[in-house]
Amino acid sequence: MPDLLAQVLDAGRRYGDAPALTGPAGRTLSYADLFRRITATADRLRGKGFRTGDRMLFSVRPGPEAVVLALGAVAAGGTVVFIDPGSGPELFASRLDLARPAWAAAESLLYAASAPGPGRALARRRGVLLPDYSSLPVRHVRSGPWLPGVPLRAVSAKALAKPAEPGADWSPAPDQDAVVVFTAGTTSDPKAVVHTRGSLGAALEVLATRCALAPGARVHTDQFLLGLPSLVAGAHWTMPRFGFSPTADLSSVASGLSEATHTFFVPADLAALLDAAERGEVALPGSLRQVWLGAAPVLPPLLRRAEAALPGAEFLAIYGMTEILPIAVATAAEKLAHDGDLLGKPLPGVRARVADDGELLVSGPNMCRGYLGQPPLAEHATGDLARIENGSIVLVGRKKDMILRGKTNVYPGLYEPSIAALPGVEGAAMIGVPDEIGDERIVLVVAGTRPGLAELVRAELPRLIDAAALPDEVVVVPELPVSGRTRKLDRDALREMVAG
Template structure:
């Protein structure tokens, strides 16, 4: 069975002097330097008492230092727990309790801004509620210079990566490597656990369709494309953290100069096409995903980028990728074609038409729950020969940007707020397939006149930041249908459409 860590380190041995990682400032690590830093980090972690099976909370922005520390943690036998501190202190506390970390890694500025003091007060005035990282009862790692608020004994990522004699790790594909929190209320957070083996299978499946090699450069902040690049001996360059392509298409084009591959969400591609900013001729493949990729957008993109292969990727955190379809295939089909399951991926339909998928790239399961043998996607589909065609959604899932939002996880908690008699979240699509989240409230008899404002103020401490609605509206009643008088979400969606 393949092993992500071993594949990356073996590629580093093979491509030693070639560029591996370049950050937004143009600083580059060669493959040899990457390997040395990863193995040195693993050894110094062990020297500092890090033991196999330890979980590390990880809140460092994407960049070469973050990749080195993450791989070094896995090489030391640990598990990286990706956690967003912006979800609010209560949600962070519940997620931390579930993860049970022994270590935490964060940027110095995050420690400083979350510790009691002027920076935390400033963040609060700007509406940012951060958990106090320095108060976590764990060993600490800082990325960046020491600042007030950083624990005195916090280990520096720079010191961890200083060269030291370190052994090459043994293959261990069953080791838990990554935990990613996906969705859930404050009371019931949900996290996906991937192993070194399942991640390797995911990257290998993607590599079967993406022509990556030493002559290619991938420009992205997405690990799902960047890590396969490292395995293939390609050059992975990263845009600045938080860079939004749609906000500055010209900057995106400049960053892509010389790049052969990148990843975009459909909404960003639409804005780039509208802007008229030309993308560089070096591009060979553009991967699209995290939201529906519709034929009209692909037709426009093919006209603007005739020499670029456009690939629509279907998958989810639990198992990625599942299928890939080209622009030509999707346009010719007419429906929402997902494509053929990638090698090793198995797809079947449940009796109600729900798409069920499995394969070596399936996660181990959800943290604290039994292992998975198959994943129920929540999508309704049909099989057109050996191709998957999406026909609808079983769970009323909302797709916004790069996030899947399941309303059923949040509506009960919102409905329990004072003054709320009923709460329903729906996705209102735009012309390129992305969705705005609209929260419809029915007020209780004793509701305050400013119910929408009160609910909006309460939501950051109640639900995931990624599920916060774009709009809140108060209605006298919700449309219902059928004998059981269930909320008619389709009718509500039509009612709320612009």
């Protein structure tokens, strides 16, 4: 059975001095360096009391130190827990209560910005409400130099990773919980996906069946689940300095891709880069052989533009979700030749079927164990409506009201009750309005007649909802449209109203 950790450590032994990982600052670790640092981190964590089954709250930006620390914690028998510190105090607290971490790893700047004092005040003025990491009742690991606000006894991630000979037996343990990722849920019912070393290892193997990775390839991405397959394959993983964001310096993004053979884009970010290239502001790389697209619908207009701009690259639209990734892959040629939204054939080992109500149900070795605190999953209900056509999955629509913006899934039901409780607001609804590339603009519609209501609501939003869910526009209407005998909110009518 595949095992994520065993696959990475085996690659460290096999590829030795070949470059493995180059971080945003340009520092490169060889495969041998990576192996030694991961195993040293695991040994030292154990020496400091880290126990099998311990969970580590993880808030470190992508980079070599983050990769080493996360894999080192897993190698020590632990589970890495990803919780967005900007999710809002109540939601963060409920997620923390469910995860019950024994350790926390965070950047020194995050400790400084969240501790009482000038840093926290500055963060609040910018609309970011951070939990006080230094007061969490856990053992602490800091990434970066000591700063005011960092607990005095916090362990240095750099010191943990100081190369040493491994002193433990790194035998496979595919059933071990490796990662917890919070995806949805309310303060009263948080929801977290639990992946094992085995399910993540299977995900890497499944992805490798369609992604041509091998020694000599250069994979440029900040995505762990696309960078890790490159490490297993002996390729060179490089990380962008400022991330792939439409607000990033696009010239830096383009220069980072200058020698890349493989990369990943959210459709909105690729569109921003193509726009800049068409304006003559950046030069597109000629080295790209494969471009992976995902996290949002990949539509024909974007694919046609991308193929025209990068004729030497193959474009792969990857369909998956946190619970099971990947599920299917379709090439640009396959998608453009199909009348519907073709997702592709289920990848090897992945099983897909359509329920009586049209919802797509999937399972496979790369599926998560289940949700934290709940029974294991046998099958995952995707929330997507689909049909199986000649063995391929064709997307019909979305059963759930989730909004896709960039790399973020926004669940309106998490935020609408709090917004509706604001003074002067008689009702609130968040909707996604698709643009021409498949990304969605978030529009918050509030019902009420109070003068200046839109401005009042906008000023209150940073303390109520996740920063990633802040709407692009706030619209005030006299009342929200409803339908049926139950007077249920009619989101389709609301979407038409806003579009009009």
